[in-house]
Amino acid sequence: MSDFQSVVAVKLTRKPHHCSHCCRVIPVGESALNIAYRRDGEFHAYYVHPDCDEALMDHCTTYSEFFADGWPWLHELEKEDLEALRDRHPIAISRLDRIDAPPVNRLGTVSAEQTETNAMTEARSLDQYHEDHGPVLWWRFPIEEPPYVGSPLASDWPGYHTHWTPIQIPVNRLGTASAEQNVTNAAEREQKRE
Numbered sequence: 001m002s003d004f005q006s007v008v009a010v011k012l013t014r015k016p017h018h019c020s021h022c023c024r025v026i027p028v029g030e031s032a033l034n035i036a037y038r039r040d041g042e043f044h045a046y047y048v049h050p051d052c053d054e055a056l057m058d059h060c061t062t063y064s065e066f067f068a069d070g071w072p073w074l075h076e077l078e079k080e081d082l083e084a085l086r087d088r089h090p091i092a093i094s095r096l097d098r099i100d101a102p103p104v105n106r107l108g109t110v111s112a113e114q115t116e117t118n119a120m121t122e123a124r125s126l127d128q129y130h131e132d133h134g135p136v137l138w139w140r141f142p143i144e145e146p147p148y149v150g151s152p153l154a155s156d157w158p159g160y161h162t163h164w165t166p167i168q169i170p171v172n173r174l175g176t177a178s179a180e181q182n183v184t185n186a187a188e189r190e191q192k193r194e
Contacts, residue, residue: 123163
């Protein structure tokens with residue numbers, strides 16, 4: 001049972017957020033809902049696209065008897081249920097068609113930088129994982145704990161994570177020496193001392 005719930009409509013986001021319903025990025029300058037609640041003494045907070053929330057509310061009010069323990073996330077609905085919502089909520093449902101497709105802003109365009117960033121930060125579903133991807137970051141939505149790092153094939157796989165993102169290796173844009181170069185420079189200095 002929820003102790004309290006707060007829903008704040010954000011007109012324009014100042015930084016990107018993750019939509020817990022569709023698992024896509026809510027870019028800077030878009031509207032969002034910031035939802036916070038406390039249930040059984042635990043605090044939870046998340047962001048969603050307003051139209052994703054409307055689509056889920058539409059579905060849950062239609063089938064309210066099936067959700068006595070709480071409502072699911074939009075991305076957890078069965079394919080048939082999503083198709084039933086497509087006519088009334090086409091934009092929200094289209095975000096779920098391809099989880100790895102770049103999001104489109106209000107003008108219908110996607111910048112190259114945004115596409116590259118989204119490819120690294122947008123969650124992909126468990127069924128899109130292949131062992132060739134190697135170790136990745138595994139998430140459960142809403143995000144309430146750090147990610148599991150590894151593979152579903154590992155012996156310590158928790159088994160409850162539903163989405164993953166690639167591990168992003170930082171790019172050295174400052175022009176400072178890389179770790180290998182630092183080791184090489186240290187070895188050269190050591191030789192000069194001898």
